[in-house]
Amino acid sequence: MIVRLITAAILGGLIGVEREFHHHPAGFRTHLLVSVGSCLIMLLAFYGFEEYIIENKNVVTFDPSRLASYVVSGIGFLGAGTILVQGYTVRGLTTAASIWVVAAIGLTVGAGMYEPAIITTCLVILSLFLLGKVSFRFEGEQDPKYQLIILTEGKYVKLNELVRTIEAHEIKLKGIISEKKKSSEYEKPLIEYRFLVEYKEGDSLNNMTEELHQFDFIHRITIK
Incomplete structure (x- = not known):
């Protein structure tokens, strides 16, 4: 045993x-x-x-x-x-x-x-x-992948709204990583979300970032 x-x-x-x-x-x-x-x-x-x-x-x-x-x-x-x-x-x-x-x-x-x-x-x-x-794909070549980094105010962040906004622009989420951040610029606790995204249309990413900037709890958006 x-x-x-x-x-x-x-x-x-x-x-x-x-x-x-x-x-x-x-x-x-x-x-x-x-x-x-x-x-x-x-x-x-x-x-x-x-x-x-x-x-x-x-x-x-x-x-x-x-x-x-x-x-x-x-x-x-x-x-x-x-x-x-x-x-x-x-x-x-x-x-x-x-x-x-x-x-x-x-x-x-x-x-x-x-x-x-x-x-x-x-x-x-x-x-x-x-x-x-391994990624199994049957339609054309693989879409480009980017890392979308969003710095948010931890107390008021609504992750489901962020995800809905991203996916509404036909952008696929491939992964999400979150990390608490401390910064001298902001007094309140911050959370940094790293989204691995994949998209086809060039304008979709720009339109998505413009809509995300409308959220009050978002302090900074970076795309790599």
Whole structure:
């Protein structure tokens, strides 16, 4: 049992390291805990009721897979917490999927099936590292990408309005990073948002920045 728990921790942690490296909301600790917890529940299903079943074998029928099925369905609430919907943009689906797979890996290790769990872990890590750099496009060449840096007043910022304004000009959001900033120019706390954007029309970016400047909580807009 100890070997299985440690193995589940290692495999889940390896996937979590990749998520942590790319600054996703659910990182190393989350994936490790999900894997170990799933493994523990599987061990409970196999061995936790063994004595009771032996003592009452004439009246008890027990299916160990029932606890596993509750893990698979119940892990959805944790995955849903990593999904962020902003306008027409959805973020965190890959992290939610990795948490779901980690739960399956933990259950598999708990059942003593080491080889499938290790192979699955390798496949997941390779897919997250390699496929994340691959962009599948079927229409022409790739659109130019720019970094849109918006410095905002942290207390009054409305991220959903920023996202709606950006997407209203047919500009695609590819990533969002936020960071708290301290500046001698402003007394109030500031937040710097870095948007990775992709667009086709040259005027769309200019029109979008003009509309963004109308928000009172925006202090500066920079495009790189």
